[in-house]
Structures are given as structure tokens and as C-alpha cells.
Amino acid sequence: MWQCQEVSRVSSPVGAARQSSLRELNLALVLGRIAAAGRPPSRADLAAETGLTRATVSAVVDDLIGGRLVTEADPAPRTGAGRPARGLVLAGDGPAGLGLEVNVDYLAACVVDLAGRVRHHTVRRADLRPATPADALARLGDLAGRAEADARRQGLTLAGTVLGVPGLVGDGGRVRLAPNLGWRDVDVPALLRRHLPALPPVAGTPALTVENEANLAALGELDAGPDGPASFLHISGEVGIGAGIVLDGALYRGARGWSGEIGHLPIQPDGPSCRCGGRGCLEQYAGQEAILTAAGLTWADLPADTAATRLADLAAAGDPTTLGALHDAGTALGVAVASVVNLLDLDTVVLGGGYAPLAPWLVPTVRDQISRRVLTAAWSPVTVRPALLGPEAAVVGAAGSVVRRIVAEPSGWLSSRRASWMGEGR
Structure with missing residues (x-):
């Protein structure tokens, strides 16, 4: 638990620096508690939770209100004696x-x-x-x-x-x-x-x-559900395919910040050429353009719809060519996902971007490949689901x-x- 101390009065330069630092910590601590609270906490609640005095909390809250970061909410009805305390929420006009x-x-x-x-x-x-x-x-x-x-x-x-x-x-x-x-x-x-x-x-x-x-996209998904997993693989399926890796609530970027290029994992080493310069990359089998081609469609066939919307409509209508294209794409995607799960031991895979509307047809095939290829699947099943935010x-x-x-x-x-x-x- 992150504990903060109260600011004390000092006059030396070192003390002034320490005072400024503690103020910054107190601001972050109190605002973080307000942001994470399930119900609007009062000043007294914050003092009890943080270990700061009520006077310190009150001063910090006044700064946050003055900076348009926090606002007071109407107090909840109270049946006991005494005046109900006003709760604090993040400002909607700051x-x-x-x-x-x-x-x-x-x-x-x-x-x-x-x-x-x-x-x-x-x-x-x-x-x-x-x-x-x-x-x-x-x-x-x-x-x-x-x-x-x-x-x-x-x-x-x-x-x-x-x-x-x-x-x-x-x-x-x-x-x-x-x-x-x-x-x-x-x-x-x-x-x-x-x-x-x-x-x-x-x-x-x-x-x-x-x-x-x-x-x-992975960060958006992390914030979208308060009860969501702390570790997951988020895959954005557009013309290209990218992945965001979240481990213990933090985005994993890799040594140079370039992690997550799942679209360029090779599915077939001698497969079709990819724009990246390689061959047989996942994008050539499960990218939106590849799925459209396999379904017998082109971008010209999508004057008003997105590719995912058009494919979902055809699949829902039972079009056999589209269903076959989605099955093959899901198989390739499942092979790639299984490799990542084996490597990182993740228990949740989220299909986002253009994959979200296609999840009813992709998820079963991806799950099938995971069950076949992930070593621990028999004891620890992997959840595969559409993204909460979808393409946005x-x-x-x-x-x-x-x-x-x-x-x-x-x-x-x-x-x-x-x-x-x-x-x-x-």
C-alpha cells in the first residue's frame, strides 16, 4: 500500500523540495482514491483510507476542486443522526x-x-x-x-x-x-x-x-471494465493485425517499445509475400483484406459498410463462402494466438477492432486451436471474447x-x- 506523510513546515531548500514532493504525492494519492472508488467518498472517508489527517485531506481536496479535477456530489440519503457528508467525484467539466x-x-x-x-x-x-x-x-x-x-x-x-x-x-x-x-x-x-x-x-x-x-486499444480495454482481467492479449484485427499485451495491469512494450506485432508471426514460412517483406505472415491469412478476398469480395463492394459489418451480415445470413473464409481466418489466428499464450501464459484473449463484430464466427475456431496447441489448456482454460469497446x-x-x-x-x-x-x- 502506498503511504504518504503529511507536509511539515520547513525553511531550508531541501525541506522545501521535500514539501513540494509530499504535496504532489498527496494530490496523486487522494485523486487516485476518488477515481477508483465504487461510490463517491467523503473527505472523512479519504482521511480514513489514506492515513492523512482531515485537515490535510481537506486542503488537498480544495486544490483538486480549484483545479477542476474534482467536484462535490449530492449526499446520499441518510437515516441516522447528523448531517450527511458530501461525496467527491471526478469533474466532468475539467x-x-x-x-x-x-x-x-x-x-x-x-x-x-x-x-x-x-x-x-x-x-x-x-x-x-x-x-x-x-x-x-x-x-x-x-x-x-x-x-x-x-x-x-x-x-x-x-x-x-x-x-x-x-x-x-x-x-x-x-x-x-x-x-x-x-x-x-x-x-x-x-x-x-x-x-x-x-x-x-x-x-x-x-x-x-x-x-x-x-x-x-489494449489500454482502452483495460479501462473499460473495472472487473476485467489484469493480464490479457488484445488483438486488433483491421487490414493489419496488431496486439497489445497487458501484464498485471500494465502495458508490456518490450525493450524498444515495439512489442505486439502478432500480424507478422509466420503461419506458413513459404506462404504469400507480406508488405513487411516477409512471407506467410498472419495478416495474409486473417487480415480484413485477406478475409474479404477469400469471401469473394473487394473494397469496391463496401460503399457504405465497413468490411467487418459486411462480413458479419453475410455470415449471419449463412453465406457458405463467407463462413469458410472466417473459419480459415480463425484457424490461422488461433495458431498465432496459441503460440503467444504458450510463451506468456495468458489466460484471456480479447478480439478487438474489426474482429469484435466477427467474434461469433472467429471465437469457436480460435478456441479450438488453443485447446489443441496450448500445453496447459486442459488444466487452465483460456477465455476468448470480443472486446468491450470493439472498433473504437x-x-x-x-x-x-x-x-x-x-x-x-x-x-x-x-x-x-x-x-x-x-x-x-x-
Whole structure:
């Protein structure tokens, strides 16, 4: 249990630093308890749970309320004597996160408030493979501007932007490789920043962060269900296939931050060529484009629907070609998943992105392959289920990661607010 001490009065520079540090810890501790509480806790509840005095808790809560991070809720009815205490909840009209996503066949923008509620969500369908990175990001900037304007109308203040991309992201947000988009060594922040609303950095965090979309989808799934598993494999099935690995409640990134490229696990070493330069990758058997081809469809057959929606409709109608395509895709996916489960000993697999609507047909086949290939399946069954957030997981996870940083380090947001007020002469 993380324990914090109260701030004591000191006058030396070392003491001042310690005082500032303890204040930051107290802010994070109290806000974290409010965020995780099943019901709105009172100041007295927080004092009892944290071990801080009521005076310290009251001062911390006043700071959080003044910074628009926390608000007071109406007290619950009380039958006993005495005045009911007012509970505390995360503010719905304070800071919010802007999430953006660029994928092979769509762009998306999302705003999530501090309490995790989606306040804006827009998706624009387009085949972005012919577009240059600059053109694609300019279009995304238009969605970002509309999202920022809508957030402002709702009284929210955007505290940062996180962009999800289907590829390998290096230092400084440079996309090293996004094979399905044809991007290589693209300085995404430089191209996108000129189209974004001007947002100040919070607690030293850049106003724009670029992250792999599958990782963000896994984080979105982690936040979506309070009673969900602490460790799981989240697979985003689009034209490309990516995975986010969550271990004990934390995203596993690997030594260089490039973990989760499940779409490039080889299913057949001498199989068809992949855009990554390899052969027989999972994407060539279970990516949306591969499933469409096996079902006898092309992108031209999807003027209004997404690929997953069209495939789900045909499968539900009993179309034998589509059912066969989904069975083969599920088999290939199950082979890859079984390898990951054997390696990492995970007990839950979540099918997200375009796989979520196709779960009724993919899940049984994936489970069958797991039961055949995972050594421990007979004693410890593996759960396979659709994602709670479905195709929206990545962009919601992107926006949510902004507010997650604020909850973890509220002092950064409060400092930026004070700097803003001083700059405005308040």
C-alpha cells in the first residue's frame, strides 16, 4: 500500500523540495482514491483510507476542486443522526483528452473527460493507402479541430493529444514503419502539429504523443471494465493485425517499445509475400483484406459498410463462402494466438477492432486451436471474447491515456493551470 506523510513546515531548500514532493504525492494519492472508488467518498472517508489527517485531506481536496479535477456530489440519503457528508467525484467539466487514430481505411477522433466518458467521437472512412502522410495527417487535423471545438462548447479543456498509428513508433513520435500505409521514417509530429489546436505541455509531457494503435486499444480495454482481467492479449484485427499485451495491469512494450506485432508471426514460412517483406505472415491469412478476398469480395463492394459489418451480415445470413473464409481466418489466428499464450501464459484473449463484430464466427475456431496447441489448456482454460469497446478501442484508449496521466500526476495539470492564469493576468 502506498503511504504518504503529511507536509511539515520547513525553511531550508531541501525541506522545501521535500514539501513540494509530499504535496504532489498527496494530490496523486487522494485523486487516485476518488477515481477508483465504487461510490463517491467523503473527505472523512479519504482521511480514513489514506492515513492523512482531515485537515490535510481537506486542503488537498480544495486544490483538486480549484483545479477542476474534482467536484462535490449530492449526499446520499441518510437515516441516522447528523448531517450527511458530501461525496467527491471526478469533474466532468475539467480537463479532457483528445484521441486521434489514422488507420489504413479510416480516420478517427475522440474526446474523453476525466471520468472516462466519451464526449465526442467521429470516424471518417477513406482508403488512405494512396494518400501521402502529409495529406492523411492534414485530413486528421480537420477532425481534430472539429473535436476541439465540440469539447470547448461542452466546457471541457483539452489537456493533450495522443495519436494511434498502425506501425512501429520510435523516439519523438517518428513512425519507423507502417507497412500497410506505406509509411517509413515519417516525422508525424512535425506534419500533424501544424493542424492541431495549440495545447500547452502538461507536467513536461508533450502536447502531442504518438503511440502504436494496438497498444492504445489494449489500454482502452483495460479501462473499460473495472472487473476485467489484469493480464490479457488484445488483438486488433483491421487490414493489419496488431496486439497489445497487458501484464498485471500494465502495458508490456518490450525493450524498444515495439512489442505486439502478432500480424507478422509466420503461419506458413513459404506462404504469400507480406508488405513487411516477409512471407506467410498472419495478416495474409486473417487480415480484413485477406478475409474479404477469400469471401469473394473487394473494397469496391463496401460503399457504405465497413468490411467487418459486411462480413458479419453475410455470415449471419449463412453465406457458405463467407463462413469458410472466417473459419480459415480463425484457424490461422488461433495458431498465432496459441503460440503467444504458450510463451506468456495468458489466460484471456480479447478480439478487438474489426474482429469484435466477427467474434461469433472467429471465437469457436480460435478456441479450438488453443485447446489443441496450448500445453496447459486442459488444466487452465483460456477465455476468448470480443472486446468491450470493439472498433473504437484504439481512439478511446488514446484519449483516455491523456486523462490517465492527469489522474496519476495531478500536480502537473494544476501547475499548468496556474501558469495559464498568470499568463492571462488573473
